[in-house]
Amino acid sequence: MTDKFDDIILRLQAQQPSLDNADELTDMIMASLPDQQLTPAIAPKGPRVLYIIRNISSAAAMFLIALFIWQYNEVPELTPSEFSQTDSNSDQTFFCDGADRKECINKYIETRRSAKHSLIEQLKRVHYENNQ
Amino acid sequence: MIDEQIIQQCQNGDQQAFRKIVQGYQRLVFSIALRMLCDEDNAKDATQATFIKVWQNIRSYDIRYKFQTWIYTIAVRICLDELKKSNRLDPMPEDESYFKEYADDVSPERKLENSEMVSVIKTLTNNLSPKQRMVFTLIYLENLESSEVQQITGMTADQVKSNLSIAKKQIKEQLKQLGYDR
Numbered sequence: 450m451t452d453k454f455d456d457i458i459l460r461l462q463a464q465q466p467s468l469d470n471a472d473e474l475t476d477m478i479m480a481s482l483p484d485q486q487l488t489p490a491i492a493p494k495g496p497r498v499l500y501i502i503r504n505i506s507s508a509a510a511m512f513l514i515a516l517f518i519w520q521y522n523e524v525p526e527l528t529p530s531e532f533s534q535t536d537s538n539s540d541q542t543f544f545c546d547g548a549d550r551k552e553c554i555n556k557y558i559e560t561r562r563s564a565k566h567s568l569i570e571q572l573k574r575v576h577y578e579n580n581q
Numbered sequence: 582m583i584d585e586q587i588i589q590q591c592q593n594g595d596q597q598a599f600r601k602i603v604q605g606y607q608r609l610v611f612s613i614a615l616r617m618l619c620d621e622d623n624a625k626d627a628t629q630a631t632f633i634k635v636w637q638n639i640r641s642y643d644i645r646y647k648f649q650t651w652i653y654t655i656a657v658r659i660c661l662d663e664l665k666k667s668n669r670l671d672p673m674p675e676d677e678s679y680f681k682e683y684a685d686d687v688s689p690e691r692k693l694e695n696s697e698m699v700s701v702i703k704t705l706t707n708n709l710s711p712k713q714r715m716v717f718t719l720i721y722l723e724n725l726e727s728s729e730v731q732q733i734t735g736m737t738a739d740q741v742k743s744n745l746s747i748a749k750k751q752i753k754e755q756l757k758q759l760g761y762d763r
Contacts, residue, residue, distance in 0.1 A: 453761040454753055457684060458721050461701065464693045466615045466624075468608050474625060475603050478632045482596065 520569070588648065591639045599639075603632050609649070610656045616718045617660040619670050619703045621695055627663060631656040653725075654733045657715060664711035672703045677759070680704035684761060704759070708751045716741055717748040 468474065590598035610631050614624035634655050642651055664670075672680075679700040683693075693701070702722075706714050712734075719730045720741075730741050 453684065453756055454749070457701070457705065457756075461698070461722055462724055464698055465608075466612045466695050466698060468611050471604075471607060474607055474611070474628065475600065478603050478607070478629050479596065479600055481629060481633060482599070482636050483633065 520573070585644060588639065588642065588644065591636070592642070599636055602635070606649070606652050607632070610652065613653065613656055613718065613723060614660050615695060615699065616702060616722050617657070617714060618663055618667075619699045619706075621699070623663060627656065627659050630659050634659070650729055650732055653719075653729075657719070657733050661711055661715055664714060670703050670707070672700070672707055676700040676704050681759065684759075705752050705755060706748075707755060709748050713744050713748040713751070716744040717752075720745055 587598045587601055591602060607628055610628045611624055614627040614631075615621060618624050618627060631652070635652060638655075642648070676699075679697060683697065683701050706717060709717060715734060716730065716736070719725045719733065720727065725733075727738065727741055730736070731738060734741070736744070
């Protein structure tokens with residue numbers, strides 16, 4: 450006994466849908482065709498300005514990522530512990546080498562100002578030391 | 582069916598050449614649309630939408646590929662979108678009674694009217710998802726090769742096989758519910 454599924458499928462395969470008013474359908478399709486000139490094969494994806502802005506933004510984003518990776522992996526010149534050691538040693542010399550008290554204080558302030566490091570450098574040092 | 586020269590004329594904007602393409606392929610597109618959508622008016626609308634898209638994109642058609650497969654691809658995508666919008670195609674009681682009459686018919690050569698064919702397909706494929714219906718229609722009803730179906734649907738061989746297997750299982754289940762165990 451043939452499987453009912455196969456039987457029905459075989460019979461359906463042999464049946465083609467009929468299209469009685471084929472000419473009418475053709476005319477309807479032809480009448481509804483849009484102007485091909487207005488629909489080029491490759492449609493522009495958007496205004497040219499947007500395309501340029503998108504490219505510049507992509508390049509800038511890649512530059513920032515590369516910069517971050519480069520900065521992150523860079524080894525600082527001095528670690529915090531080395532820095533504080535240098536710092537405390539230099540503190541002692543301020544008071545020892547100055548001729549008078551005023552000169553010593555000025556020299557101290559000047560050195561402290563030059564010793565101030567940017568936040569990113571301090572973070573880098575802390576991060577580097579934590580990884581040691 | 583259609584030679585390269587006609588396609589090139591269409592690519593240059595020749596509407597008379599395009600009429601030949603419409604006349605040559607509209608039955609094929611209408612057939613797949615009717616079998617997938619199970620509605621004659623929707624099938625005609627889908628046929629019209631297909632040829633409008635073919636006309637609009639004919640300049641990007643790559644002559645190395647089979648033209649019929651390219652048209653099938655456009656038609657099937659339009660029908661699939663339509664199926665996704667309309668969700669399920671629930672059969673009416675008269676569809677089911679017609680299906681039983683057809684299934685028990687002892688004269689398989691009898692030519693079916695479109696409405697009768699729609700009733701049979703609608704009842705059989707009631708529980709199929711749009712993708713399963715698409716694969717089932719292309720392989721079982723349009724009798725296409727699996728490789729061509731992969732090209733048309735963009736599915737892998739495994740995806741086609743899996744959708745077809747589920748579709749077959751669901752249809753057999755439906756047949757069982759209608760009282761056809763074998």
